[in-house]
Amino acid sequence: MKILAEPIDAVVTFKADGEGKPRPYKFRYKDKDFNYYEIKIGRIFSVEETRIAGIRSLVYKCSSVIRGVEKLYEIKYIINECRWELYKI
DSSP, rough: OOOEEEEEEEEEEETTTTTTTTEEEEEEETTOOOEEEEEEOEEEEEEEEEETTTTTEEEEEEEEEEEEEEEEEEEEEEEETEEEEEEEE
């Protein structure tokens, strides 16, 4: 997978009790030609909490059908900044 670290807009869900991690439902990103793509997350394989250079984040390993092909990718939630990014694809 190639590291992108591009910012994305995300729609997420939370459990009613307020506990647990945010669960991404779909996201939208912009490619280098300024075309927008909306991707619905098909499956989340794992969620890992990481700390790189003191920055806490959650890395979600996912798969979705993108333009007719199933692709694996990672999206990252940067906790301190409340920001989502398409990390690897």
